[in-house]
Amino acid sequence: MAEFVVKVADERGHLTQQVENGYSEAEIRDRFTQQGFLVYWVKPKGVLTGGRIRRGRRVKPSTFLVFNQQLLTLLKAGLPVLGSLDLLIKRQRDSYFRSLLQNVRERVKGGELLSEAFSAQNVFPKIYTTTLMAGEKSGNLDEVLTRYISFQRLALTFKKKLAVSLVYPTLLVSVVLVMLVFLVTYVVPQFAKLYEDLNAQLPSITLLMLEMGTHAQRYAPILAAVAGITIFLSWRWKATDRGAETIDRATHHLPVIGDIWMKYHVSTFSRMLSTLLTGGMPLLPSLETTGASMTSRKILNGIQNASVRVREGQSLARSLEEQKIFPDLSVEMIEVGESTGALPAMLNSVAEFYEEDVQTALAAAMALIEPVILIIMAIFVGGILISLYLPIFTLSSSIH
Numbered sequence: 001m002a003e004f005v006v007k008v009a010d011e012r013g014h015l016t017q018q019v020e021n022g023y024s025e026a027e028i029r030d031r032f033t034q035q036g037f038l039v040y041w042v043k044p045k046g047v048l049t050g051g052r053i054r055r056g057r058r059v060k061p062s063t064f065l066v067f068n069q070q071l072l073t074l075l076k077a078g079l080p081v082l083g084s085l086d087l088l089i090k091r092q093r094d095s096y097f098r099s100l101l102q103n104v105r106e107r108v109k110g111g112e113l114l115s116e117a118f119s120a121q122n123v124f125p126k127i128y129t130t131t132l133m134a135g136e137k138s139g140n141l142d143e144v145l146t147r148y149i150s151f152q153r154l155a156l157t158f159k160k161k162l163a164v165s166l167v168y169p170t171l172l173v174s175v176v177l178v179m180l181v182f183l184v185t186y187v188v189p190q191f192a193k194l195y196e197d198l199n200a201q202l203p204s205i206t207l208l209m210l211e212m213g214t215h216a217q218r219y220a221p222i223l224a225a226v227a228g229i230t231i232f233l234s235w236r237w238k239a240t241d242r243g244a245e246t247i248d249r250a251t252h253h254l255p256v257i258g259d260i261w262m263k264y265h266v267s268t269f270s271r272m273l274s275t276l277l278t279g280g281m282p283l284l285p286s287l288e289t290t291g292a293s294m295t296s297r298k299i300l301n302g303i304q305n306a307s308v309r310v311r312e313g314q315s316l317a318r319s320l321e322e323q324k325i326f327p328d329l330s331v332e333m334i335e336v337g338e339s340t341g342a343l344p345a346m347l348n349s350v351a352e353f354y355e356e357d358v359q360t361a362l363a364a365a366m367a368l369i370e371p372v373i374l375i376i377m378a379i380f381v382g383g384i385l386i387s388l389y390l391p392i393f394t395l396s397s398s399i400h
Contacts, residue, residue, distance in 0.1 A: 333350050
């Protein structure tokens with residue numbers, strides 16, 4: 001069962017709003033109607049707003065992959081869509097995802113297509129709903145679901161490999177930052193008290209370090225609050241169009257990382273477009289859907305501009321080449337795929353090539369970054385410790 005928010009009016013016209021447990025919106029509505037209430041609306045608690053799902057929260061990719069695998073198995077076994085959804089809703093442990101599926105089921109039961117019902121939730125990838133729509137129009141839903149599942153598996157595997165590559169550097173940077181904060185805000189002030197009691201003559205570097213540590217400890221709460229507010233405002237700014245474009249532009253201009261970031265998006269674009277084309281969708285709708293699914297604003301704008309050129313009758317390769325954002329090799333491979341009539345297969349080759357290139361480049365970058373982080377850590381920590389312990393070596397002469 002799921003929780004639903006119900007707004008009803010009794011026979012006297014008094015409005016009430018309450019939370020009820022039930023299996024679906026229709027079941028809740030029928031229950032209150034039989035009790036003599038006038039039902040204004042029924043919405044899954046914390047999920048729906050005005051009949052539509054709020055943006056922001058997403059279903060876990062692994063959970064969504066398992067659902068699609070189970071849905072495909074049930075459809076291949078001959079079960080209708082509604083029956084398959086009923087079984088999967090009962091087995092779904094994620095309450096948020098279960099609420100979404102219940103709304104999908106009610107929409108399908110009301111006559112909507114499965115692709116329309118998933119699209120109305122406003123949280124699922126556009127490539128998924130477009131793939132479903134292509135399968136429904138062609139009458140080959142099983143096949144397009146199979147292709148989407150293969151795409152999702154490859155995408156998840158690739159993202160996991162990238163995440164694993166970044167675990168150690170992230171952990172190393174975190175440890176370094178924690179160590180530096182601890183040294184500056186706790187250890188350095190303790191040495192300041194010690195040297196103050198001894199009334200010793202201290203070197204300039206030690207005085208500078210003690211001054212920094214004393215001020216850092218005194219203003220630590222203020223600095224933490226400022227850092228928190230800055231991070232929060234930056235996160236909100238990132239959600240705006242201007243902020244997203246600025247951050248994306250800065251990311252693409254970073255040395256080494258910018259090139260890797262671009263190749264990652266090229267591989268994602270190629271894989272998505274290939275999946276849609278193989279599913280039977282025309283080039284222009286596939287290109288527009290793929291562009292809308294990209295997270296990089298630079299790539300997104302480039303694909304939108306290329307879509308306009310394709311609509312005017314220009315080739316895909318030529319349209320992408322004009323944007324001057326895709327690597328020359330990828331454009332050449334796409335041109336070969338267009339000329340030979342094997343564009344989906346060539347796009348898959350582009351995706352595989354750049355996925356492998358990204359992993360190789362990332363591994364090389366991490367191999368370079370790790371020793372750099374260690375060297376920086378040694379310089380900072382070593383500098384702090386030397387400045388603190390330097391007076392100890394001359395303490396006896398300073399006291400006399």
